[in-house]
Amino acid sequence: MADPTLQDYKNDVPNAWCPGCGNFGILQVLQKALVTLGLPPERVLLCSGIGQAPKIVHYLNANAFDGLHGRELSSAQAAKLVADDLTVIVHSGDGGAYGEGGNHFLHAMRRNVDVTHVVHDNHIYGLTKGQASPTTDQGQKVAVHPDGVAALPMNPLALAISQSCPFVAQSLSSQGDHLLDILCQAIRHPGFSYVNVLQPCVSWDPIHTYAYYQKHCYRLDASHDPTDQGAALRVALAHDGRIPLGVLYHNDRPALRAITEPGCADLRDCPDRPARLARVFDRFR
Amino acid sequence: MDINLRITGAAGQGMQTAADLVGKALARAGLHVFIHQDIESRIRGGVNFSQLRCADHPVSAPRDRVDVLISLSEPSLRAYGPAVAEGGLVFSTVPVETAGCPRCAPFFLSELAKAAGNEKTVSTVAAAVAASVLGLPDPLLDTLVEERFGASEKLADVNRRALALARGAMNDAGLAGRFALPTAPATDRLFVSGANAVALGALAGGCTFMAAYPMSPATGIMTTLSELTHEAGCWVEQAEDEIAAINMVAGASYAGARSMTATSGGGFALMTEGVSLLGMIECPAVIVIAQRPGPATGLPTRTAQGDLRLALHAGHGRFARVILAPRTIAEAFDLTARAFDLAERWQIPVFVLTDQLLQDGQTLIDRPEVGPVVRHVLTAAEAAALPAYERYAYTDDGVSPMALPGTSRHLVCVDSDEHDPRGHLIEDAPTSRAMCEKRLRKVATVEAAAPAPECTPHDPALPLVVSWGSTSPVVAEALTALGTGGPRFNHLQLTQLWPLPDLRAVPAFRDCARLILVEHCAGDGLDGLLAQTQLRAPDRCILKLDGRPFTVEELTARLAEEDSHG
Ligand SMILES: Cc1ncc(C[n+]2csc(CCOP(=O)(O)OP(=O)(O)O)c2C)c(N)n1
Ligand code: SF4
Numbered sequence: 119m120a121d122p123t124l125q126d127y128k129n130d131v132p133n134a135w136c137p138g139c140g141n142f143g144i145l146q147v148l149q150k151a152l153v154t155l156g157l158p159p160e161r162v163l164l165c166s167g168i169g170q171a172p173k174i175v176h177y178l179n180a181n182a183f184d185g186l187h188g189r190e191l192s193s194a195q196a197a198k199l200v201a202d203d204l205t206v207i208v209h210s211g212d213g214g215a216y217g218e219g220g221n222h223f224l225h226a227m228r229r230n231v232d233v234t235h236v237v238h239d240n241h242i243y244g245l246t247k248g249q250a251s252p253t254t255d256q257g258q259k260v261a262v263h264p265d266g267v268a269a270l271p272m273n274p275l276a277l278a279i280s281q282s283c284p285f286v287a288q289s290l291s292s293q294g295d296h297l298l299d300i301l302c303q304a305i306r307h308p309g310f311s312y313v314n315v316l317q318p319c320v321s322w323d324p325i326h327t328y329a330y331y332q333k334h335c336y337r338l339d340a341s342h343d344p345t346d347q348g349a350a351l352r353v354a355l356a357h358d359g360r361i362p363l364g365v366l367y368h369n370d371r372p373a374l375r376a377i378t379e380p381g382c383a384d385l386r387d388c389p390d391r392p393a394r395l396a397r398v399f400d401r402f403r
Numbered sequence: 404m405d406i407n408l409r410i411t412g413a414a415g416q417g418m419q420t421a422a423d424l425v426g427k428a429l430a431r432a433g434l435h436v437f438i439h440q441d442i443e444s445r446i447r448g449g450v451n452f453s454q455l456r457c458a459d460h461p462v463s464a465p466r467d468r469v470d471v472l473i474s475l476s477e478p479s480l481r482a483y484g485p486a487v488a489e490g491g492l493v494f495s496t497v498p499v500e501t502a503g504c505p506r507c508a509p510f511f512l513s514e515l516a517k518a519a520g521n522e523k524t525v526s527t528v529a530a531a532v533a534a535s536v537l538g539l540p541d542p543l544l545d546t547l548v549e550e551r552f553g554a555s556e557k558l559a560d561v562n563r564r565a566l567a568l569a570r571g572a573m574n575d576a577g578l579a580g581r582f583a584l585p586t587a588p589a590t591d592r593l594f595v596s597g598a599n600a601v602a603l604g605a606l607a608g609g610c611t612f613m614a615a616y617p618m619s620p621a622t623g624i625m626t627t628l629s630e631l632t633h634e635a636g637c638w639v640e641q642a643e644d645e646i647a648a649i650n651m652v653a654g655a656s657y658a659g660a661r662s663m664t665a666t667s668g669g670g671f672a673l674m675t676e677g678v679s680l681l682g683m684i685e686c687p688a689v690i691v692i693a694q695r696p697g698p699a700t701g702l703p704t705r706t707a708q709g710d711l712r713l714a715l716h717a718g719h720g721r722f723a724r725v726i727l728a729p730r731t732i733a734e735a736f737d738l739t740a741r742a743f744d745l746a747e748r749w750q751i752p753v754f755v756l757t758d759q760l761l762q763d764g765q766t767l768i769d770r771p772e773v774g775p776v777v778r779h780v781l782t783a784a785e786a787a788a789l790p791a792y793e794r795y796a797y798t799d800d801g802v803s804p805m806a807l808p809g810t811s812r813h814l815v816c817v818d819s820d821e822h823d824p825r826g827h828l829i830e831d832a833p834t835s836r837a838m839c840e841k842r843l844r845k846v847a848t849v850e851a852a853a854p855a856p857e858c859t860p861h862d863p864a865l866p867l868v869v870s871w872g873s874t875s876p877v878v879a880e881a882l883t884a885l886g887t888g889g890p891r892f893n894h895l896q897l898t899q900l901w902p903l904p905d906l907r908a909v910p911a912f913r914d915c916a917r918l919i920l921v922e923h924c925a926g927d928g929l930d931g932l933l934a935q936t937q938l939r940a941p942d943r944c945i946l947k948l949d950g951r952p953f954t955v956e957e958l959t960a961r962l963a964e965e966d967s968h969g
């Protein structure tokens with residue numbers, strides 16, 4: 119079969135994002151990453167929930183499971199456990215990933231199913247018109263918080279590193295080369311991989327603009343050892359006004375499917391049920 | 404002929420072990436048993452019992468009258484000793500003055516266990532006493548004790564001694580065979596709990612994925628499946644919560660595994676948005692709701708039939724679903740297997756409503772005949788042969804061919820938003836209406852296939868009793884007891900509660916002058932549903948509010964009252 123091309127990943131579904139939105143950058147890079155990795159669309163499953171970011175799964179040609187707000191990780195992990203031959207990538211908003219679905223995020227890190235979780239972090243609830251998300255800055259004035267958000271923002275990178283999440287990275291939607299490299303590494307990682315992608319929302323967030331990120335972001339260099347959990351945590355907790363981009367942390371915990379034997383190689387087609395059951399029944403005599 | 408034997412004690416004292424041993428011995432003696440558990444929501448202590456109705460014919464209903472009480476603790480003896488029937492027997496672990504316990508055997512179970520060399524053998528002593536009083540041949544229990552404890556010579560040895568000492572004491576007291584049942588040639592029956600039966604039925608129905616969060620009385624299903632995964636081929640995932648569980652089921656089903664979850668009412672309440680997702684993306688799933696009394700945490704280890712409306716109305720928007728309710732443990736196997744077939748055939752959620760009585764109950768079922776699993780999804784070859792593929796292609800019956808992602812060059816897209824036939828989100832009115840109409844056609848398809856109910860009509864002039872689930876066998880036995888001088892009621896038993904068939908086509912329903920519903924809940928269950936769908940509300944509802952199962956004696960009395968009032 120011929121190598122997949124960018125053309126294979128294009129479709130004609132009308133796009134509903136605001137012009138200038140950071141999501142466009144992520145969409146372009148995702149298509150490039152899948153081509154770079156030589157994956158044909160039918161071997162790729164994109165899972166998402168509800169929000170602006172999650173709509174991405176409709177805007178390129180691949181299998182798509184667009185489920186409930188915040189529940190995308192649950193469906194994605196199960197699909198991967200069943201169809202191990204699919205490459206499964208999950209796209210969430212920061213609201214879905216860290217708010218509605220926060221518990222699932224915590225447990226996906228523990229469970230370590232081989233899926234890639236890409237969070238489009240625009241620090242806002244985009245689709246519901248600009249309310250605070252778990253990553254909105256303290257004091258930022260947004261819908262429902264006219265006096266500014268009182269709660270502290272979550273630090274999802276530090277959280278993930280502290281939980282020994284197998285792969286933790288951050289990138290920026292407007293730095294295509296960087297994002298491409300990070301996405302390819304994340305998808306290749308044989309276990310749960312998590313990428314927080316900073317994504318300007320041009321409609322609801324006048325603070326975290328492209329220019330803002332250009333000014334505050336820096337790329338981790340060779341002096342950072344991503345296998346050093348303590349060092350990674352220090353980077354994530356630096357509080358120095360600078361935003362790290364790159365792979366903060368990774369480890370080589372084996373993925374769940376690699377260490378668990380489910381009794382048949384392919385859960386879609388488990389042969390010999392009558393014979394297997396005959397043996398099972400004997401246990402109840 | 405049946406003998407009701409109650410083994411009572413504190414949680415953790417080995418009542419379950421004793422009940423298991425006796426249950427299996429009865430199976431091997433060609434007899435029948437129905438065991439139900441009356442347990443408190445605690446791990447140690449309290450007053451619990453396992454009650455074994457041992458009979459020479461199949462039984463599926465609890466009885467009040469206790470013939471033999473085996474008590475392993477003093478509080479248990481005080482609680483249940485006085486209730487033992489005239490002519491009954493009590494075996495106790497504690498020395499109680501003969502005057503305080505007129506039916507007590509003249510020896511103490513704990514002393515026999517101590518003499519055997521290990522106080523923990525009291526469960527084996529209890530089993531030996533039960534087997535002896537029922538007149539079961541010794542070798543049956545000998546073998547079972549070997550099977551259970553044989554791995555450790557030391558354990559096997561003390562348990563062998565416990566058996567011998569208990570039998571000696573029974574013989575000396577002249578109590579061996581006091582309530583002997585006529586043994587028959589052993590048949591190939593399985594000794595299973597309701598939870599076991601649901602799990603085995605799921606495997607027979609082709610289930611290869613289960614995700615669930617523990618909650619009584621549903622947990623036994625995932626426990627059973629987890630112990631059978633390697634042999635049967637099934638993934639069991641303990642989810643972080645019920646919301647994760649139902650969304651995992653959706654993902655696994657989409658990817659091509661026949662999938663299920665199991666929970667109780669409170670856990671299911673968390674799943675309702677997920678049920679709606681299943682409806683929207685037309686995803687097969689089997690959802691077992693093992694009912695217990697609510698609201699909220701209610702009585703965690705007790706029984707009820709109060710979640711019918713919850714299962715029926717869970718999830719916003721209209722879409723097809725099926726609700727099944729097995730009456731017996733044997734039927735729990737059959738209906739769970741059937742649920743997987745229906746779920747995939749129509750790409751819908753199918754509910755199996757059980758309850759604590761069924762889940763924790765144990766009985767003997769005939770070894771089921773299991774055929775190969777017949778799938779209703781496109782094979783890789785069938786999908787590959789299609790020039791194009793749309794997951795939500797419009798069809799007459801509302802069911803679109805289901806391809807599995809990654810098995811052909813075709814893409815499979817599903818969306819919880821309203822979508823076009825390809826599965827991509829849309830907003831336009833014509834597609835919205837067309838997709839909704841497709842789902843409504845499926846509702847009609849599923850409705851048209853509703854099976855006729857089982858009805859024992861005698862004379863259309865008689866009052867009709869309607870029941871469903873585990874209450875039905877109790878009603879049936881009560882009606883048999885009441886009908887010795889000729890039938891006094893007709894009986895209609897429902898095993899599919901949604902969609903309901905047109906009961907007005909059933910003469911005993913259409914023509915009855917008096918309609919009586921027996922339902923284990925506080926009301927607003929099937930009564931309202933009959934009024935809504937059959938335009939006939941029950942004249943009388945016999946309900947139950949205490950979380951204890953209906954018993955044969957109780958329903959006999961309450962139905963007799965209906966008869967005379969009628
Ligand atoms: C259960 C549920 N609650 C609320 C909503 C409404 N809702 C849709 S998207 C969203 C938040 C979107 O924020 P985010 O996840 O950050 O995605 P974004 O739109 O910013 O990309 C909310 C609250 C919903 N669809 N489902
Ligand atoms: S609301 Fe913000 S995040 Fe959503 S599409 Fe518009 S710009 Fe992008």
Ligand SMILES: [Mg+2]
Nearest residue numbers: 211212242244
């Ligand atoms: Mg957001």
